Amino acid sequence: xxxxxxxxxxxxxxxxxxxxxxxxxxxxxxxxxxxxxxxxxxxxxxxxxxxxxxxxxxxxxxxxxxxxxxxxxxxxxxxxxxxxxxxxxxxxxxxxxxxxxxxxxxxxxxxxxxxxxxxxxxxxxxxxxxxxxxxxxxxxxxxxxxxxxxxxxxxxxxxxxxxxxxxxxxxxxxxxxxxxxxxxxxxxxxxxxxxxxxxxxxxxxxxxxxxxxxxxxxxxxxxxxxxxxxxxxxxxxxxxxxxxxxxxxxxxxxxxxxxxxxxxxxxxxxxxxxxxxxxxxxxxxxxxxxxxxxxxxxxxxxx
Amino acid sequence: xxxxxxxxxxxxxxxxxxxxxxxxxxxxxxxxxxxxxxxxxxxxxxxxxxxxxxxxxxxxxxxxxxxxxxxxxxxxxxxxxxxxxxxxxxxxxxxxxxxxxxxxxxxxxxxxxxxxxxxxxxxxxxxxxxxxxxxxxxxxxxxxxxxxxxxxxxxxxxxxxxxxxxxxxxxxxxxxxxxxxxxxxxxxxxxxxxxxxxxxxxxxxxxxxxxxxxxxxxxxxxxxxxxxxxxxxxxxxxx
Numbered sequence: 001x002x003x004x005x006x007x008x009x010x011x012x013x014x015x016x017x018x019x020x021x022x023x024x025x026x027x028x029x030x031x032x033x034x035x036x037x038x039x040x041x042x043x044x045x046x047x048x049x050x051x052x053x054x055x056x057x058x059x060x061x062x063x064x065x066x067x068x069x070x071x072x073x074x075x076x077x078x079x080x081x082x083x084x085x086x087x088x089x090x091x092x093x094x095x096x097x098x099x100x101x102x103x104x105x106x107x108x109x110x111x112x113x114x115x116x117x118x119x120x121x122x123x124x125x126x127x128x129x130x131x132x133x134x135x136x137x138x139x140x141x142x143x144x145x146x147x148x149x150x151x152x153x154x155x156x157x158x159x160x161x162x163x164x165x166x167x168x169x170x171x172x173x174x175x176x177x178x179x180x181x182x183x184x185x186x187x188x189x190x191x192x193x194x195x196x197x198x199x200x201x202x203x204x205x206x207x208x209x210x211x212x213x214x215x216x217x218x219x220x221x222x223x224x225x226x227x228x229x230x231x232x233x234x235x236x237x238x239x240x241x242x243x244x245x246x247x248x249x250x251x252x253x254x255x256x257x258x259x260x261x262x263x264x265x266x267x268x269x270x271x272x273x274x275x276x277x278x279x280x281x282x283x284x285x286x287x288x289x290x291x292x293x294x295x296x297x298x299x300x301x302x303x
Numbered sequence: 304x305x306x307x308x309x310x311x312x313x314x315x316x317x318x319x320x321x322x323x324x325x326x327x328x329x330x331x332x333x334x335x336x337x338x339x340x341x342x343x344x345x346x347x348x349x350x351x352x353x354x355x356x357x358x359x360x361x362x363x364x365x366x367x368x369x370x371x372x373x374x375x376x377x378x379x380x381x382x383x384x385x386x387x388x389x390x391x392x393x394x395x396x397x398x399x400x401x402x403x404x405x406x407x408x409x410x411x412x413x414x415x416x417x418x419x420x421x422x423x424x425x426x427x428x429x430x431x432x433x434x435x436x437x438x439x440x441x442x443x444x445x446x447x448x449x450x451x452x453x454x455x456x457x458x459x460x461x462x463x464x465x466x467x468x469x470x471x472x473x474x475x476x477x478x479x480x481x482x483x484x485x486x487x488x489x490x491x492x493x494x495x496x497x498x499x500x501x502x503x504x505x506x507x508x509x510x511x512x513x514x515x516x517x518x519x520x521x522x523x524x525x526x527x528x529x530x531x532x533x534x535x536x537x538x539x540x541x542x
Contacts, residue, residue, distance in 0.1 A: 083461075088508060110468040113460055115478045124461065131465035132508045146508070164469030172490045176466035179505060191469050234470035234477030 001076055002104045003048050004158040004186045007212040013275030014298050015078060015214060016042040016287055017050040020061035025069060035066050039075050041284035045291060047298055048076040048105060054085060057117025068101045078160065079103045082111025087127040088146060095140055099155030107160040107189065108133045131179045134161055138184030161185035164235050165193050165202035174205050181211050189277040192218035192236050203272045212274035217266060219258050219280050223247035259286050263293020270296060304333040305401035306435045307340065307421040315397065316355050318418040325357060326393035328408055329364035330372035330400030336429055339421050340399025348399060348420065361389030372404035379411040443513030443531060449501045451492040458485025464506040
């Protein structure tokens with residue numbers, strides 16, 4: 001199921017996120033890889049689940065393999081594809097492959113630089129940028145590859161993209177968002193936001209662009225994580241008030257506390273967006289509590 | 304200019320076989336400016352190698368300051384005429400210059416054995432006597448008309464053509480907190496000039512065939528032909 005169908009119906013679209021393991025999936029079909037275990041907590045809670053693509057440039061199981069496994073288990077995966085590791089031939093081929101293996105949703109990103117990951121001496125590819133990738137994906141959906149050759153059978157998928165409301169100057173990020181829309185992006189997920197003002201400034205401008213946007217939230221698990229993100233995660237700032245609040249309770253109560261904090265935040269802002277994208281960083285079991293706190297329910301959850 | 308840095312002396316010594324007779328060649332243009340292979344550094348290299356037991360049969364930096372080693376006819380004349388005896392005696396040539404200079408010495412010595420004494424690191428602008436910065440990646444297809452002259456292929460760590468990724472913070476690149484985000488530099492410059500319109504249009508993917516290596520250029524006073532995997536491209540400098 002393409003999540004754009006839900007967005008077109010006016011559903012408030014809820015998505016989660018899992019990251020593939022560093023390792024292979026055993027051949028034993030009864031074995032659930034960690035991302036599938038995490039996805040179990042999201043069953044019935046979200047419409048679809050993003051599967052990250054070597055996130056933070058750390059080499060892992062391929063996003064597509066994990067997407068296929070999730071699909072087999074009855075989840076609706078959103079296949080994240082970055083420009084970092086593949087040239088234009090590989091990117092186009094991956095999209096065709098993904099559709100052929102049953103994936104309906106793709107999220108197209110630039111990708112974190114290789115320098116941030118665990119293979120710092122790797123050649124960063126970046127043959128295309130995310131705008132060009134959106135355009136080329138659109139062309140594939142229309143039955144042509146990027147150089148104009150006909151495809152024997154065209155994929156039918158929806159195209160998502162990412163925008164960072166925290167970026168300063170915001171106008172520059174919005175320019176890129178407009179380019180992604182012109183290139184065929186059908187929906188957007190934001191990078192993690194924690195700041196009311198950032199959200200309001202972004203929504204005021206982005207709402208005029210006419211594409212559905214899911215607000216992105218990353219679960220804040222501990223004050224240390226907040227400090228770490230501020231230090232090491234590019235483009236995201238966690239306000240001190242959040243760090244103080246999660247630090248105000250004992251470790252044993254942090255899941256409950258973050259559910260309350262994230263839920264409250266989503267509840268406050270949900271009317272400004274067409275959906276929410278929750279990045280639980282492994283704590284998928286907290287997502288039901290967040291959604292309850294946020295007063296968000298999935299009308300038409302994945303099976 | 305081609306920026307170069309000297310390789311560690313231990314690495315260079317390791318290139319030389321016992322009793323190998325080596326002749327040291329510097330470059331009086333780029334490597335001179337980088338203090339990696341001018342007159343002073345070339346002399347010093349000969350002395351440093353000798354001190355470590357290497358058999359140095361001679362050294363030279365062809366031409367006056369400002370003369371590049373990669374000017375083949377001149378380098379050939381210097382090596383084959385002015386230093387003919389030492390060059391004949393030498394088993395190999397240690398080149399303190401860029402990779403183009405190393406190849407020039409191969410040509411100038413009719414196929415002599417060479418050792419690189421430097422790492423060639425980038426083509427750059429000599430901002431001052433003590434600073435050389437990279438502003439061009441020699442990609443073969445200039446895109447800087449729409450970026451106010453600032454090259455996104457070079458200044459953006461991800462070579463993005465249609466605007467920044469989401470990773471910059473406080474104007475700095477996600478790769479290095481000391482490094483400016485190239486796209487914010489472009490944006491600020493175009494904004495100051497009232498030309499943000501230049502960056503609005505979609506920029507198509509780069510033609511990497513023009514960046515394929517090796518490339519060559521055939522030149523005459525009024526015409527040049529650029530050869531790459533994109534095919535020969537002939538341009539005129541006349542009306």
